[in-house]
Amino acid sequence: xxxxxxxxxxxxxxxxxxxxxxxxxxxxxxxxxxxxxxxxxxxxxxxxxxxxxxxxxxxxxxxxxxxxxxxxxxxxxxxxxxxxxxxxxxxxxxxxxxxxxxxxxxxxxxxxxxxxxxxxxxxxxxxxxxxxxxxxxxxxxxxxxxxxxxxxxxxxxxxxxxxxxxxxxxxxxxxxxxxxxxxxxxxxxxxxxxxxxxxxxxxxxxxxxxxxxxxxxxxxxxxxxxxxxxxxxxxxxxxxxxxxxxxxxxxxxxxxxxxxxxxxxxxxxxxxxxxxxxxxxxxxxxxxxxxxx
Amino acid sequence: xxxxxxxxxxxxxxxxxxxxxxxxxxxxxxxxxxxxxxxxxxxxxxxxxxxxxxxxxxxxxxxxxxxxxxxxxxxxxxxxxxxxxxxxxxxxxxxxxxxxxxxxxxxxxxxxxxxxxxxxxxxxxxxxxxxxxxxxxxxxxxxxxxxxxxxxxxxxxxxxxxxxxxxxxxxxxxxxxxxxxxxxxxxxxxxxxxxxxxxxxxxxxxxxxxxxxxxxxxxxxxxxxxxxxxxxxxxxxxxxxxxxxxxxxxxxxxxxxxxxxxxxxxxxxxxxxxxxxxxxxxxxxxxxxxxxxxxxxxxxxxxxxxxxxxxxxxxxxxxxxxxxxxxxxxxxxxxxxxxxx
Numbered sequence: 001x002x003x004x005x006x007x008x009x010x011x012x013x014x015x016x017x018x019x020x021x022x023x024x025x026x027x028x029x030x031x032x033x034x035x036x037x038x039x040x041x042x043x044x045x046x047x048x049x050x051x052x053x054x055x056x057x058x059x060x061x062x063x064x065x066x067x068x069x070x071x072x073x074x075x076x077x078x079x080x081x082x083x084x085x086x087x088x089x090x091x092x093x094x095x096x097x098x099x100x101x102x103x104x105x106x107x108x109x110x111x112x113x114x115x116x117x118x119x120x121x122x123x124x125x126x127x128x129x130x131x132x133x134x135x136x137x138x139x140x141x142x143x144x145x146x147x148x149x150x151x152x153x154x155x156x157x158x159x160x161x162x163x164x165x166x167x168x169x170x171x172x173x174x175x176x177x178x179x180x181x182x183x184x185x186x187x188x189x190x191x192x193x194x195x196x197x198x199x200x201x202x203x204x205x206x207x208x209x210x211x212x213x214x215x216x217x218x219x220x221x222x223x224x225x226x227x228x229x230x231x232x233x234x235x236x237x238x239x240x241x242x243x244x245x246x247x248x249x250x251x252x253x254x255x256x257x258x259x260x261x262x263x264x265x266x267x268x269x270x271x272x273x274x275x276x277x278x279x280x281x282x283x284x285x286x287x288x289x290x291x292x293x
Numbered sequence: 294x295x296x297x298x299x300x301x302x303x304x305x306x307x308x309x310x311x312x313x314x315x316x317x318x319x320x321x322x323x324x325x326x327x328x329x330x331x332x333x334x335x336x337x338x339x340x341x342x343x344x345x346x347x348x349x350x351x352x353x354x355x356x357x358x359x360x361x362x363x364x365x366x367x368x369x370x371x372x373x374x375x376x377x378x379x380x381x382x383x384x385x386x387x388x389x390x391x392x393x394x395x396x397x398x399x400x401x402x403x404x405x406x407x408x409x410x411x412x413x414x415x416x417x418x419x420x421x422x423x424x425x426x427x428x429x430x431x432x433x434x435x436x437x438x439x440x441x442x443x444x445x446x447x448x449x450x451x452x453x454x455x456x457x458x459x460x461x462x463x464x465x466x467x468x469x470x471x472x473x474x475x476x477x478x479x480x481x482x483x484x485x486x487x488x489x490x491x492x493x494x495x496x497x498x499x500x501x502x503x504x505x506x507x508x509x510x511x512x513x514x515x516x517x518x519x520x521x522x523x524x525x526x527x528x529x530x531x532x533x534x535x536x537x538x539x540x541x542x543x544x545x546x547x548x549x550x551x552x553x554x555x556x557x558x559x560x561x562x563x564x565x566x567x568x569x570x571x572x573x574x575x576x577x578x579x580x581x582x583x584x585x586x587x588x589x590x591x592x593x594x595x596x597x598x599x600x601x602x603x604x605x606x607x608x609x610x611x612x613x614x615x616x617x618x619x620x621x622x623x624x625x626x627x628x629x630x631x632x633x634x
Contacts, residue, residue: 094560095608106597266440272433
């Protein structure tokens with residue numbers, strides 16, 4: 001019983017990172033209908049950044065969040081204006097998909113060549129702190145990861161609900177054309193969404209650096225899982241994406257523990273397709289695309 | 294370009310409307326068919342180059358049909374490719390088939406199996422999911438199939454894959470001609486389909502499927518048809534690749550590369566054109582060959598960068614640019630994306 005609880009909790013803690021990345025994907029996909037497959041790669045990139053800041057400059061990973069997020073946000077704005085601006089306006093979504101893929105290949109392989117494939121891990125002095133509740137061990141770091149994920153989700157939610165810019169982003173997700181008709185610059189809104197999306201990826205990356213070991217090959221599979229979480233949670237639903245990420249983490253962990261690592265992946269993807277077919281609005285979401293042809 | 298009256302026969306529809314495209318096709322065919330007489334295909338790298346180009350082209354034309362002409366962006370082509378390779382291997386290993394090596398019936402079977410899967414999976418997927426959600430679904434499908442094969446144990450050989458008798462390898466010539474015929478077949482198939490009533494229906498679906506449905510087109514049937522043809526082509530290409538590799542592993546045949554490179558081929562050449570993928574295939578193949586030699590481990594970086602540059606500056610693909618410039622040169626009004634050949 002305790003083992004089960006332990007597995008559950010670990011799943012929740014790991015899943016929160018899927019959730020954070022998924023929220024980012026949701027923002028990007030919601031406004032621009034771009035499947036930003038490079039999300040995982042960006043996360044790994046910022047994990048490396050955190051790792052090097054820690055090992056070379058002694059900057060504590062949690063402090064790195066304060067550095068990393070603005071950088072990630074700026075990168076997001078830059079990437080959008082340089083690369084995705086024209087592509088987002090095209091009807092042919094292959095172009096933006098391939099742009100994301102090209103970016104992913106480029107950054108993944110740059111990291112692979114420059115930093116090698118050895119797994120890295122920012123081991124701080126408090127890395128092995130564990131809290132004990134009853135018979136269950138909860139790693140302090142992983143708990144912090146969950147806390148940070150919740151904080152990030154709250155900030156994004158507050159932004160979307162309570163600020164003018166956030167409302168503009170939400171409006172753009174629902175109907176870009178009408179939003180433009182109301183005088184809101186679509187490019188600026190999309191850039192903000194992109195920046196936020198990358199900032200969230202950066203957050204997940206910073207957190208991952210000190211909690212789990214990582215290497216450049218993590219990027220794409222992680223992006224896929226984040227995509228699964230996005231679909232489960234429903235596009236445009238911040239808490240839904242987070243919850244779905246957590247759920248995915250739990251399912252994966254349970255499956256890995258009881259069945260085996262490879263099957264865990266298959267189960268995740270199978271659940272993905274089933275949800276797509278039978279629950280197109282996601283598990284909690286509001287909108288989806290289902291029309292009887 | 295009036296086709297009324299004089300040559301209104303059944304084959305008249307296949308006459309190319311775009312002379313540039315016809316010229317390109319002709320040149321490519323001539324070069325490809327005469328090359329083995331000038332160059333020793335076995336020893337020269339050109340033989341392998343054309344071989345792999347033809348494989349990319351076959352998969353690409355299939356994807357072009359389902360995504361370029363019908364508008365259903367499938368991200369699961371690698372699943373069909375790998376399935377074709379494994380089907381061929383399993384049939385060979387179990388002694389089914391006529392000759393065991395380069396058996397045409399095996400190759401056709403290797404194409405039919407993925408096509409059947411496409412129909413089985415396509416019906417629920419295509420009837421319920423539209424646009425991006427369909428793409429997600431196919432992506433998930435590809436992932437699941439790969440995992441199934443990795444976990445297949447003794448049936449599929451697991452992660453180590455299936456080994457075929459490599460002493461059967463006689464010469465590159467067989468591969469060259471086979472791949473070439475396959476690529477020509479694929480291109481011609483897609484060309485003929487797009488010029489037929491089926492093609493008309495597919496294009497109508499791409500533009501606006503609700504409108505197409507209201508005009509009496511059975512949208513689901515045509516979507517599944519295009520999806521199945523794409524799967525068939527990918528499967529046969531996979532089987533030929535399997536014949537070449539002799540060692541079929543999940544990583545080699547289900548790799549995402551078999552998904553993204555054919556897409557790149559089509560988009561680079563020009564989505565929704567028939568000649569576009571041909572040009573695209575040569576360029577993409579050339580890029581990788583060049584990159585491998587000159588950039589070593591960094592060559593995916595260069596490839597990635599090139600993908601980005603092309604998508605950023607030439608999203609209509611090469612045929613898009615050709616079309617625009619030829620339109621301006623010849624003073625005719627042309628669409629940015631050619632709707633014909």
